[in-house]
Structures are given as structure tokens and as C-alpha cells.
Amino acid sequence: MELTKYKLGDVCTFINGRAYSQPELLDSGKYKVLRVGNIFDGNHWYYSDMELEEDKYCNEGDLLYSWACTFGPYIWHGPKTIYHYHIWKVKPNDSLVDKSFLYYFLNHQTKGFMGSTHGSTMIHITKENMENFEVLLPSLKDQKKIASVLSALDDKIALNKKMNQKLEAMAKRLYDYWFVQYDFPDKNGHPYKTTGGPMTYNPTLKREIPPGWEVKNVNDVTTSVRGVSYSSDDEKSKTDPNVVQILRGNNISGSRFVFDSNDVFVSSDLVAEEQKISKFDIVMAMSSGSKEHVGKSAVALYDMPHSFGAFCSKFTPNEEARYFIDCYLHSEIFIKYIRQTCSGTGINNLTNGHFDKSLFAWPTEDILKSFNEKVSAIYEQRGVIEREVTRLTALRDKLLPLLMNGQVSLRD
Numbered sequence: 150m151e152l153t154k155y156k157l158g159d160v161c162t163f164i165n166g167r168a169y170s171q172p173e174l175l176d177s178g179k180y181k182v183l184r185v186g187n188i189f190d191g192n193h194w195y196y197s198d199m200e201l202e203e204d205k206y207c208n209e210g211d212l213l214y215s216w217a218c219t220f221g222p223y224i225w226h227g228p229k230t231i232y233h234y235h236i237w238k239v240k241p242n243d244s245l246v247d248k249s250f251l252y253y254f255l256n257h258q259t260k261g262f263m264g265s266t267h268g269s270t271m272i273h274i275t276k277e278n279m280e281n282f283e284v285l286l287p288s289l290k291d292q293k294k295i296a297s298v299l300s301a302l303d304d305k306i307a308l309n310k311k312m313n314q315k316l317e318a319m320a321k322r323l324y325d326y327w328f329v330q331y332d333f334p335d336k337n338g339h340p341y342k343t344t345g346g347p348m349t350y351n352p353t354l355k356r357e358i359p360p361g362w363e364v365k366n367v368n369d370v371t372t373s374v375r376g377v378s379y380s381s382d383d384e385k386s387k388t389d390p391n392v393v394q395i396l397r398g399n400n401i402s403g404s405r406f407v408f409d410s411n412d413v414f415v416s417s418d419l420v421a422e423e424q425k426i427s428k429f430d431i432v433m434a435m436s437s438g439s440k441e442h443v444g445k446s447a448v449a450l451y452d453m454p455h456s457f458g459a460f461c462s463k464f465t466p467n468e469e470a471r472y473f474i475d476c477y478l479h480s481e482i483f484i485k486y487i488r489q490t491c492s493g494t495g496i497n498n499l500t501n502g503h504f505d506k507s508l509f510a511w512p513t514e515d516i517l518k519s520f521n522e523k524v525s526a527i528y529e530q531r532g533v534i535e536r537e538v539t540r541l542t543a544l545r546d547k548l549l550p551l552l553m554n555g556q557v558s559l560r561d
Contacts (some may be wrong), residue, residue: 150287150555158280161239163214165276167205168234173197177432183207185215186441188223193441197231207232212239212248214255216274219399219411220262222255232476237276247289249296254284257553287555294559295552298407302545310405311539316531320524324476328509331359333516351510358510365511367504370470374436376457377517379415391417396426396457398434401447404479405535406432408542413458425461426453428532429471431478435499436460443497444487448475450532452456462499469517472524477509 166183174182181187207213207225214222217235225232232238241248253317262274262282262493277345286292300354300400327333331348332340339360348357353364377395385392392414400406426432433446442449446464457463466474477483486507491497512520551557 150291150558152285152287152555154247155284155286156280157282157284158179159242160284160286161241161399163237163239163276164204166232166236166238167199167201167488169195169197169378173199180206181227181230183213183225183230185217185219185233185235186439188213188215188219188236189496199231201231204238205231208237210220212241212252213237214239216276216279220259220274222252222259224252244531246286247288247292247296249300250292253296253299253549254553257549258282258284285555291559298559299545299549299552302541302548306541306545309534309541313405313531313538314403316527316534320472320527321476321479323520323524324473324480326515327520328473328477328512329480329482331393333512333520351437354508354510359512361513363511364507364508367464367474367507368501369391369509370474371431371466372390373464373501373504375464376459376461377419377421377424378459379413379419383415383419385414385416386404387412387414389414389416389466392419393420394455396432396455396461398437398442398445398460401432401434401445404447406447406449407455412474420456424463425458426455427465428452429466429475431456431464433464433478433499434460435460435462435498437541440488440491440497443491443499444478444484446475446478448528450528450535469514469521472521472528473512482509483507 169182171260174195176195176198178198178465180197180199182195182197184195206229207496208229209226210221211225211234213225214220214237215235216237222239239251241251246254262279287295326340327488331342335341335344335346347360349360350356351358351364379395387394394418395413396406397413400408428449428450428451431446432449434443437443464478487499490499490503511517548557552559
């Protein structure tokens with residue numbers, strides 16, 4: 150496969166978004182404001198009513214690139230939206246590069262771009278360095294073939310993730326129905342509270358709960374341990390022998406583990422036995438500069454070959470509590486508690502003491518056993534799908550550099 154050398158600035162144009170001051174970011178408005186956090190792991194949106202130059206909006210199918218804090222390309226799927234200054238809109242030169250190929254190329258090269266990052270308080274990539282970055286590109290025909298193979302893998306990964314989101318939503322709905330609305334099936338199979346099941350006022354929770362239920366907290370039904378402490382000097386290459394990937398807050402998104410270009414590996418000697426992740430362990434972000442991110446968590450659906458950093462904790466639920474506690478940690482009640490706890494400014498930190506105060510109504514043994522029987526198959530199926538996502542992702546990531554560097558070619 151023949152490759153031609155260009156500068157990246159010759160094959161595409163990088164357009165900055167708009168810089169916003171905090172008072173300009175509204176809780177509602179005509180346009181969403183897409184920030185770096187919204188691309189990778191944030192569901193909290195700001196809005197704006199400002200009418201801007203057309204190049205300050207992104208539209209369906211636009212290629213974007215996050216160049217500060219978290220790095221990487223992203224295809225926008227959604228309505229007309231303002232994008233923030235820390236994001237570039239990338240417009241390809243259609244005569245030289247295919248947009249889908251460019252997306253995969255930028256994904257492949259992000260580690261190389263980060264070798265030229267700047268900034269003492271916030272690492273970022275400069276536009277000048279991006280534009281001057283030398284690239285070797287195959288013909289447009291070969292670009293389209295490469296992109297089609299990688300896109301097919303991404304489509305299957307996306308489909309699997311969508312299936313898992315539906316399964317996750319099923320378990321959460323059942324949890325809410327049983328343990329928030331208290332409409333678990335009574336002895337006749339009817340919804341308990343709706344059909345007049347007796348309730349009793351609990352002064353600790355300040356609400357009515359079914360008779361015989363207890364009040365417990367997260368620490369009552371889990372054990373926890375903080376993550377691995379390491380410095381930049383401890384970081385290794387993923388190809389080094391005996392290394393372990395460290396999961397951090399950016400690896401948790403929407404109650405699932407995600408793996409991006411900002412991965413970190415350290416020697417396995419730094420990882421204690423209790424810092425390894427087993428099936429049904431829950432990893433939570435305990436510290437963050439944003440209260441939107443602190444308290445987010447993901448459950449391991451199989452034994453994982455990873456550990457986690459010191460700004461995270463691992464919670465291991467008691468066997469009977471594993472499904473209940475995972476659902477509780479993603480409930481509106483718990484999220485509201487975390488937001489209230491982290492209402493200050495600066496770094497938001499959670500400690501074990503905070504979980505002594507995260508109270509919930511704990512069901513009777515028979516109700517909990519019935520719930521576990523209903524949702525266990527959901528969690529097992531999620532685990533099967535998640536393993537398939539991991540396998541397909543590894544295949545894509547293995548193919549990506551080989552295709553980009555011309556080490557593997559594709560027949561028509």
C-alpha cells in the first residue's frame with residue numbers, strides 16, 4: 150500500500166469552539182453547550198441562547214477533537230449544538246482524506262500528539278503542533294476500505310453496548326419499583342403498596358417503609374478499599390512485562406467501565422491483593438474537581454485484569470446485597486445525597502464516613518432473595534455482552550495501528 154506524506158494541517162482544518170465564562174452557561178436555553186466532559190463521561194449539560202458564527206456550532210456527523218484534559222476524536226450525533234473552546238471541529242479536505250478514516254487516524258495518533266502537550270495546570274495539545282504533525286496517508290480508495298472494516302467493528306460494539314444499556318435499565322426499573330415505590334409482589338402477586346400493603350413511619354429515614362424492613366447504609370453491606378498510589382515515575386508502557394492497567398475516574402462513564410487513550414499502566418508489584426477487581430466489585434470515583442463526577446461508579450461483570458487508582462475506592466458487596474447495592478448507587482436518592490455532600494468548591498472528596506450516612510430501607514430476606522433471583526440473569530447476560538465488547542474492542546485496537554501503518558492491507 151503506497152503512502153504519501155502530508156502535514157495534518159494540509160489534510161484538515163481545526164476550528165476552535167467558543168470560550169465561555171461561567172455566568173454565560175445557563176441551566177436552560179436554545180442550544181446545548183458541548184463540553185469535554187459531555188463527550189467522555191458527563192451527563193450534566195449547560196445551555197446558551199447566543200447566536201454565534203456558523204462555525205461555532207456542530208451538527209450531525211461532524212468530526213470533533215477534544216484537546217484539553219481528555220483527548221481524542223468524536224463524531225457528533227445530535228442536533229445543532231455549540232461546542233466549547235476546548236474542542237476543535239475538524240473539517241477534512243475531501244480530496245485528500247476520508248472523514249471516517251481521519252477519525253480512526255486521529256484516534257490512533259492521540260498518544261503521539263500528547264507527547265507534545267503543554268500547560269502546568271491543564272495539559273493541552275496546541276493547534277500549531279497538530280497542524281505541523283507529519284502524516285502518511287494511503288489513497289482515498291484504501292482509506293475508505295480501512296474505515297469500512299473498523300466501522301463494522303465499531304457498529305457491532307455500539308450495538309452490544311445498546312443491548313447492555315437496555316438490560317441495565319430493566320434492572321434499575323425493577324429496583325425502583327420494588328425498593329423506592331415499594332410495589333414488590335405481595336403473597337398474592339399484587340403490587341404491595343398500590344394494593345394497600347401496610348406501611349410504617351420510620352423516623353430515621355423520615356418516610357414510611359414496609360413493616361419488618363431495617364435501615365442500613367452502604368458500609369453495612371459492603372467492604373471497601375482505596376486504590377493504588379503511584380507517581381508519574383511509576384507509569385509503564387502497556388507492552389512492558391508484568392504491568393496492570395489502573396482504572397481512574399475517566400474510565401467510569403454511565404455506570405460502565407470505558408477505556409480511552411489516556412490509559413495508565415504500573416508494575417503489578419504496586420498492586421496489593423485486595424486492590425484487584427473481582428466479579429461484582431464496584432469501583433467508585435471518590436475525588437474529583439467536579440461534583441458531577443465524584444460518586445460515579447461501575448460494577449465489574451466478570452473478574453477484570455485491572456486495578457484502580459488512589460482517587461477511587463472498590464466496594465465489595467455481601468453476596469445477598471450485590472445487585473441491590475449496585476442499583477442503589479445509581480439511584481436518584483444516592484446521587485442527590487452525593488451532590489449535597491459535595492456542595493462546596495474545589496476538590497470534592499468522599500470518605501468511608503460519608504457512606505455511614507447514605508441510608509436506605511433494607512428489605513426482608515424473602516423479598517431480597519426474590520429480587521436477586523429476578524435480576525441475576527440480567528447481570529449474567531450483561532457480563533456475556535461486556536466480554537464480547539472487550540474482545541471486539543481489542544480486535545479493533547489491534548487492527549488499527551496495523552492498518553494505519555500499512556502493515557496489513559485489505560483486498561477489494
